[in-house]
Amino acid sequence: LSKLFTLYTIVLLSCVALVHYLYALGAFFAKDYAPSEWSKCLDKKLGSYSAEQWTIFTQSVESCLTKLPFRKPEQFDILDETKYAYLASPEMTSTFLTIGVGNDTVAEEKFRGLRPKTKFFGADPITDFNAEAYGKLGEFFPFAIGNETKKSQASVLINGYYVNLPMFHLNIIVFIKHILKQKYIDYLWFDAEGQNSEFSTCSTEVVISKRRTL
Numbered sequence: 001l002s003k004l005f006t007l008y009t010i011v012l013l014s015c016v017a018l019v020h021y022l023y024a025l026g027a028f029f030a031k032d033y034a035p036s037e038w039s040k041c042l043d044k045k046l047g048s049y050s051a052e053q054w055t056i057f058t059q060s061v062e063s064c065l066t067k068l069p070f071r072k073p074e075q076f077d078i079l080d081e082t083k084y085a086y087l088a089s090p091e092m093t094s095t096f097l098t099i100g101v102g103n104d105t106v107a108e109e110k111f112r113g114l115r116p117k118t119k120f121f122g123a124d125p126i127t128d129f130n131a132e133a134y135g136k137l138g139e140f141f142p143f144a145i146g147n148e149t150k151k152s153q154a155s156v157l158i159n160g161y162y163v164n165l166p167m168f169h170l171n172i173i174v175f176i177k178h179i180l181k182q183k184y185i186d187y188l189w190f191d192a193e194g195q196n197s198e199f200s201t202c203s204t205e206v207v208i209s210k211r212r213t214l
Contacts, residue, residue, distance in 0.1 A: 090116075094117065094118045094186040096187040098189045099189070101133070102124065102191055103129045105122075108134070120137040120138025123140075124140075128158075144169045147172065148171050149169060149170055153165070
């Protein structure tokens with residue numbers, strides 16, 4: 001019985017230590033780092049670390065999680081989908097890239113309203129509507145973007161319907177580094193139909209949300 005009590009105590013202490021570690025890790029995604037509230041809550045519920053409290057450990061942790069102000073992504077609703085973004089500081093000048101404008105800039109306009117210092121770039125091989133609409137936000141480029149520079153089929157939106165047409169595609173790394181001349185991309189909204197899987201071959205080179213050099 002004594003060994004069992006000791007084992008329960010060790011396991012309990014290990015779990016508490018693990019939860020504290022996970023919270024420290026999760027603090028990177030929190031709006032406000034408030035370890036005192038978290039600690040006070042756990043200390044109050046599990047302060048004695050007795051074996052008997054093992055039965056309420058899960059409930060205690062779940063209850064104290066309400067003290068952690070985890071950051072939620074901002075939601076941007078448009079006609080046929082919802083886009084999300086973790087917003088940086090309003091004082092930060094960010095770079096935003098839309099690949100596949102798709103005759104819809106409502107989400108980007110909402111984003112600019114929240115972060116007016118953002119620098120916008122948009123690419124879509126169809127210029128009707130897209131060039132004028134995105135031009136009001138930032139720079140528009142009449143390119144199809146892919147994982148390599150080549151001629152291939154692209155699914156483009158024309159008169160409300162997606163149509164497959166032969167298009168010249170530009171490699172995304174070349175586009176960002178040599179056309180946009182950007183070292184960082186803080187926000188990438190990718191909506192190029194049929195190209196998603198191809199980007200897996202070059203995704204490790206694309207910098208999204210982390211300020212590291214391309």
